[in-house]
Amino acid sequence: MAAKRLSLADSFFLNAESRDAYMHVAMLHRYALPEGAGPEWVGQMVARMKTYPVDQSPFNLRLRTGVGSKVAPAWEPDERIDIDYHLRHAALPHPGGERELGVLISRLHSQPLDKNRPLWECTVIEGLHDGSFALYFKIHHALMDGMSGSRTMSRCLSPDPSNLDMPAFWAMPPLKRASAAVPKAIAESAQALARTSVLSVLGQSFRAWMRMLRAAPESGLIGPYRSPSCSLNAVVSPQRRFATQSLPIDRMKAVAERAGGTLNDIVLAVCATALRRYLLEQGDLPAKPLVSSIPVSLRTREEAGEGNGISLALASLGTHIADPKARFQHIKASMQANKDLLGTMTKPALTLYTNLLMAPFMIGQMTGLAARTKRPMYNTMVSNVPGPMEVLYLNGARLLSAYPVSLIFNGQALNITLLSYDGHLHFGFTACRVALPHVQKIAVYLGEALAEIEQDLGSEGRVTAA
Amino acid sequence: MAAKRLSLADSFFLNAESRDAYMHVAMLHRYALPEGAGPEWVGQMVARMKTYPVDQSPFNLRLRTGVGSKVAPAWEPDERIDIDYHLRHAALPHPGGERELGVLISRLHSQPLDKNRPLWECTVIEGLHDGSFALYFKIHHALMDGMSGSRTMSRCLSPDPSNLDMPAFWAMPPLKRASAAVPKAIAESAQALARTSVLSVLGQSFRAWMRMLRAAPESGLIGPYRSPSCSLNAVVSPQRRFATQSLPIDRMKAVAERAGGTLNDIVLAVCATALRRYLLEQGDLPAKPLVSSIPVSLRTREEAGEGNGISLALASLGTHIADPKARFQHIKASMQANKDLLGTMTKPALTLYTNLLMAPFMIGQMTGLAARTKRPMYNTMVSNVPGPMEVLYLNGARLLSAYPVSLIFNGQALNITLLSYDGHLHFGFTACRVALPHVQKIAVYLGEALAEIEQDLGSEGRVTAA
Known part of the structure; x- marks a missing residue:
């Protein structure tokens, strides 16, 4: 795939970004651990997710660098994707309640994405006191709006609790982009x-x-x-x-x-x-x-x-x-x-x-x-x-x-x-x-x-x- | 205290900073939990540390903003310090080994400091499998070099294990700055x-x-x-x-x-x-x-x-x-x-x-x-x-x-x-x-x-x- 110019609306979110207002959006999912899941369950799920290659748009796209990249930003496929950067495994400190989760999500959402890489991160969070775990998926608004983010997350889920082999969302064919973004x-x-x-x-x-x-x-x-x-x-x-x-x-x-x-x-x-x-x-x-x-x-x-x-x-x-x-x-x-x-x-x-x-x-x-x-x-x-x-x-x-x-x-x-x-x-x-x-x-x-x-x-x- | 100009050497670390190379340094301390410490011990210590006001130089200094601040950077006291931003409580995911600690430290060290605030953060990390906890202290090199960072951390420690009321390092009178920084x-x-x-x-x-x-x-x-x-x-x-x-x-x-x-x-x-x-x-x-x-x-x-x-x-x-x-x-x-x-x-x-x-x-x-x-x-x-x-x-x-x-x-x-x-x-x-x-x-x-x-x-x- 060759480089792909950003639309005017998408590049707005790059141009409007400043050190004081990063232009990423996120989804916070909370899941109940399946019955009988041990302390290694979340880590094993993360390891399984990492087996899916990041080869689908927009998850494999990064900003093109070089001459003209500021004036006319474009996406290009990243051939050297480091899944350990994008998919993270984290934990809450004791007592692992709503307060600790809120603090961590606030902190994660305050940090910029690395502009040298595809502009998304996904953090799986364990250590919640009530037998649940959380998933925080962050993506730059220039790549995806909130509605598409929600649809993306839903696509790797199943209405069937016995379905244990859904692929990770970055390995699914591109979503037709919802036209919800006002700009x-x-x-x-x-x-x-x-x-x-x-x-x-x-x-x-x-x-x-x-x-x-x-x-x-x-x-x-x-x-x-x-x-x-x-x-x-x-x-x-x-x-x-x-x-x-x-x-x-x-x-x-x-x-x-x-x-x-x-x-x-x-x-x-x-x-x-x-x-x-x-x-x-x-x-x-x-x-x-x-x-x-x-x-x-x-x-x-x-x-x-x-x-x-x-x-x-x-x-x-x-x-x-x-x-x-x-x-x-x-x-x-x-x-x-x-x-x-x-x-x-x-x-x-x-x-x-x-x-x-x-x-x-x-x-x-x-x-x-x-x-x-x-x-x-x-x-x-x-x-x-x-x-x-x-x-x-x-x-x-x-x-x-x-x-x-x-x-x-x-x-x-x-x-x-x-x-x-x-x-x-x-x-x-x-x-x-x-x-x-x-x-x-x-x-x-x-x-x-x-x-x-x-x-x-x-x-x-x-x-x-x- | 009025605004204080940065020395040429200190401002080098502001000027040399880029999106690809942040100019902060850090110390990673590992501590053994005292005998009989329960799961709430680390959180209680963090809460105790938060009771010390951040009122000592350089921990209360932030970069002055406004006209000329890029040409002639200066420090000014921050009157509204948010200790919850600076002192953080985090945890490792299961199994809490050296690998998980290395991943978290690498991640914390990859994130920039907030330039609107005093340029330091301290993260207390629990969830290590071996009954220890860690402390990661990060500070911008424009405020402190590695040697001063090490001395700063040591000052709030005691050779006496029964000394339980040492103040937090940000509440101790300023250290005479070591002249180790080559620039x-x-x-x-x-x-x-x-x-x-x-x-x-x-x-x-x-x-x-x-x-x-x-x-x-x-x-x-x-x-x-x-x-x-x-x-x-x-x-x-x-x-x-x-x-x-x-x-x-x-x-x-x-x-x-x-x-x-x-x-x-x-x-x-x-x-x-x-x-x-x-x-x-x-x-x-x-x-x-x-x-x-x-x-x-x-x-x-x-x-x-x-x-x-x-x-x-x-x-x-x-x-x-x-x-x-x-x-x-x-x-x-x-x-x-x-x-x-x-x-x-x-x-x-x-x-x-x-x-x-x-x-x-x-x-x-x-x-x-x-x-x-x-x-x-x-x-x-x-x-x-x-x-x-x-x-x-x-x-x-x-x-x-x-x-x-x-x-x-x-x-x-x-x-x-x-x-x-x-x-x-x-x-x-x-x-x-x-x-x-x-x-x-x-x-x-x-x-x-x-x-x-x-x-x-x-x-x-x-x-x-x-």
Whole structure:
């Protein structure tokens, strides 16, 4: 295979990377040791995984070096892959609890990948007190986004606990890349314009763009860079803290139904409740509502036959509202306004619109200007990644949970990404260690927020907007 | 305390640092768990260490940021030190043997320090199968050299096993910095010139310099950049491998006496024997002898009343000679020629001479030119650091061994540093993972080399030069 140029969207993640914000993402899997597994079980599994050659894209690709590699980065196959670098075996110190695991994951996620090698690492972690082990898989966002990372991990698992010879994920044929990465849209817009009526596309996206920019606060639409500033929007340092929380999907769905909203509305509501409580406690809650950036996949107008499109909603989290019911209605209305706006467009128009929306942010990150501005494009990202719904096994070890560990940007010190698996939503909170030393509290408050919302919204049956 | 400018020598280690060669050094201590210590002992010790505030120089100093910080780097006290970042608790996976420890140390030493914080980390490692635990202390060479690192670690230990309340090293008053760092000499030369007869200093160092450059190979003197090239002199990658070996000092001294050499001659002889065997095996032994760079502390001519001076010997390791006795005599003669040359100078002249010797190397590292040249200044560094000779304890845990983990430069893929403690010389081999994937073999061969030399040199009593 010859060298392969990176797309504009992928190279964004190389260009935006700095010593203070590494652009890798990860997945954290937790597995139950099979019955009767001895202390050597994990080591033997690691040894078995190492027998699979790293010969599949993108796991065998490294950045090409030499003249022009900075201007036009490209991948090339690495012929001398050192599996002991990529697959690591580690352990937690005594007592091997959630705290020790959180510390290790935070530390692993704070370390850069070696740019001379294929940009991924996988660490198998033993020494958990409860008879489980963990798997942390880290990959540069220029190679793979979080959704593909999740799909990659699932592919080497089996719904059959007796299946003991699934190959390692780096030895499986390439995955068709999911088009979930918002910045990827930039690369697609020129093609999209070529395929359809240019004037119609420009008209649609321009109208949507102006509608958003001119929107009054009560419309539920919020323009970029209209967010208040708080500790979530600090200049970041390279050290991360990672916290997790999981919520049962059936409880979330039940309360969504009673409240007349979607599952996603409840996801935003629990995030908003937790963030409001955390910032109030820190004396740092802005008077204006926090704005969340939410990647959305939308069924667009079908005239161009393009199917689903990917864009970004900027929704108010209603954190200025003390009353839980009113806050929920506010969030729901803001999401609906976003969907109404985005739904007016065909896919090419949506793509162009998304590019207009993201361009200043991407330029800010690549030039380092984002570290010098006090006005954030949004306050925090809340990203919902679909995961496998059936129970899966790794060599007979049951997958208990799967948490996304994401990346943060300068001026964006908190990322909330959640993944669905086995009846639960698994929330991963990835934060700057300096800006958010107590991110663990947000995770705890999120767990308590669901119970609060159930009580507030559920006791009187279906809630209607005032 | 106000900001404090870095000396020219210290800032060399910031300027020479690249993504492929981080400029930190470390110490690896191994301790026996006290009798009756349970699984919580190490964690409790870590918790106790964390109670000491990080308020002493250099442990509380970070690099000043802002305008001019790259041109004129300076230290400033960090008022918000996060001890959980600096002091870490880790564990080895099953079976917790030497291999697992080597893998973890190699990995820790491959990771950069966070430049936003004081440039040091300390990791306490449990899970060793033999009832011991380890302590890995890493610090940037711009803050401290290996000798000071060793002294720092020793200061928080006690010869009394019942002493259970020694403070952590970061809470002890600053150490007077040892003047062992060769590059530091540059900063001193201007002062030295001001204190003594300029013409005499220039004359001495110029004569010594010319004598070395004009020396014939059989004189034992070797000029810089006259070394052969081999895998020890590859362009390095950021990943390290670390290997260790320890040799009893009494056996080394006995064979030195029988052979009519010094302890240091035997150190070089075992290194030479191991390197020759390794390179022969790899089909990579140069026809010309390998050249070792050896930091030396010399009693200089006393006319300026300056006492000991620090310089660098470039000695032949005689690796082209198959006969062990002849090789030993060759090494001994080369070291003697170096001492004779360096001994002709007063301390100021020695300092100037050392600067002349080191300047091209330092410039090569700082500009990145070292990565593009095929001619190394020397082949490998062999550095002998004096350590504590009495048995020491950390909160009742006996220090079993102390290994230096050093740094390598571009074009210098192997560093051998040894430290004396409790009757043994502890050799640490720090190598580039790509250039020297089998550095472990060199450590094994070093152990076997002593037995070979004992047999070859010892059987006939005292050896005399042919």
